[in-house]
Amino acid sequence: MSKQFAQVKTELPGPKAKELLERRHDIVPHGVSYGTPTFVESAKGALLKDVDGNQFIDFAGAIGVINVGHSHDTVVSALQDQVSKYIHTGFNVMMYDPYIAFAEKLANLAPGSFDKKVMFLNSGAEANENAVKIARKYTGRQSIVSFTGGFHGRTLMTMSMTGKVKPYKFEYGPFAPEVYHAPFPYNYRRPETMSEDAYADYLLKQVEDFFITEVAPSQVAAFIMEPVQGESGFIIPNKKFVKGVYDLCKQHGILFIADEIQTGFGRTGKYFAMDHYGVEPDLVTISKSMAAGLPISGIIGRQEVMDSAAPGELGGTYCGSPLGCRAGLAVLQVMEEENLNDCALTIGNKVMDTFEKMYDRFDVIGDYRGLGAMCALEFVKDRDSKEPAKELTGQVLKEARSRGLIALKAGVHDNVVRLLMPLVITDEQLEEGLTILEEAVDEAVAVEKV
Structure with missing residues (x-):
């Protein structure tokens, strides 16, 4: 699938982001964490653009803050x-x-x-x-x-x-x-x-x-x-x-x-x-x-x-x-x-359909679950023991970012990818984001096996 919305032009962090990261590390305490090693320049709907011209599909929504989308x-x-x-x-x-x-x-x-x-x-x-x-x-x-x-x-x-x-x-x-x-x-x-x-x-x-x-x-x-x-x-x-x-x-x-x-x-x-x-x-x-x-x-x-x-x-x-x-x-x-409650149900159904297919394909997915558009994948080392796969989960998110998708980790054992995309996301953006997520899981599994 050709990428229409996710456009990563330079490896993260890009040159402008690197400069800002240096300044950040000099002035912001270590205890304030960050998930994506770059800085936003603009945001609209379900899309984020960083200071180096990279564009991301947002499946994080500022940790559930942007249900109506960025800058509506x-x-x-x-x-x-x-x-x-x-x-x-x-x-x-x-x-x-x-x-x-x-x-x-x-x-x-x-x-x-x-x-x-x-x-x-x-x-x-x-x-x-x-x-x-x-x-x-x-x-x-x-x-x-x-x-x-x-x-x-x-x-x-x-x-x-x-x-x-x-x-x-x-x-x-x-x-x-x-x-x-x-x-x-x-x-x-x-x-x-x-x-x-x-x-x-x-x-x-x-x-x-x-x-x-x-x-x-x-x-x-x-x-x-x-x-x-x-x-x-x-x-x-x-x-x-x-x-x-x-x-x-x-x-x-x-x-x-x-x-x-x-x-x-x-x-x-x-x-x-x-x-x-x-x-x-x-x-x-x-x-x-x-x-x-x-x-x-x-x-x-x-x-x-x-x-x-x-x-x-x-x-x-x-x-x-x-x-x-x-x-x-x-x-x-x-x-x-914009009937966003109905949109959440529609989004959730599409996400869960994709998760079901991913579950059948990847045995590192122990569980997938959701209520409306509040959906998650739980990663395990194997389905029998259900041992959490924390490192794999981090690799999935890293691979997703490199392809232009922002998502979040969660879970008691830090082994869950949770999705909080804006409810105004378009069908095309949602489909592309889910495709990237599946590609990221595929690559993370391959990296783990090496």
Whole structure:
């Protein structure tokens, strides 16, 4: 297949990128990582162009931030209009109507048949941190339960809730107290003798026992759960498990927080992924694709829960910035006008069809999975042992980059390639990107055998 969109003219990094990399290494701390050894010059839709003229198909979407595509005209126009009026006044100093309009729309779209209120913050971690504050304030309880493999942020509290040590928690303790981790279903790695439903029942029993061995339910303010675990490799829980945890929360007066930071805004084919499970979270945290790259996050929650904090107890200087709110309103407009939820389902079906063919061809693919356009390949050394193939996964991504495709690694064992392409990607771009990915796997397998 001839490459129409992916055009790598020079080996990465190119001459301009090399110069910038040297400057980067001189000034940016080592702990700030990068996946692609080059620098963007421009981006539009699902395409990225670097400073050396190379063009890439974007299957990473800035880690799930660009569902409506790079520099969408509707978003750009909204931002230009807002900048011409005012940039920032501080919502707790002088308010502005884009905050109210955006909050109203989100409250109408979020799961739950109850009255809701909405507040805005700056980042996903900050949203999760404040959801914990609200849950503790409302319930009068202190303990928080998250799940093994979950990722909730890099602040002290959200790092404490995160269920993976490296690179997020290693040597950064001590962590916040009264945070506990319950088991989460990883269906690909469940005992072979168990069906998915039996596995869900087994883990739910462990959660019940958890209330005996780890923390009493009367002390738990909230459970926090990703509808699909992102950083752990797009681990999709059994519906029975999610509903079972939700029911346990209701039984014990515990709040259920849905971390929709990566799954929200059409990624799984619905505005919010929790709609796939038939539960109504008390609190929903959002960020990433809600404003097409502008730094903003939010919490949507039951009215009585959100109102538990007194004036001044929640907020921050830049929380719910006018630019973020205008961008967010534009994102919702694009999602509706371009039917991006349906686009996510169509994209997901095409990706999974390709993954099925790749699974039949490459025995290093242990599992392929997806919910809407949130799709992943898990690489193993062999299918019997399911031993993770971390090095091979890195080689696949390297080969993909050299051919003009940007994708991301994930997984508890760093052996998963996850795809988060913009939902506005064209059929031709999607097909070319998937072809490149298959070529990259083919070459990586060949390199490993040498």
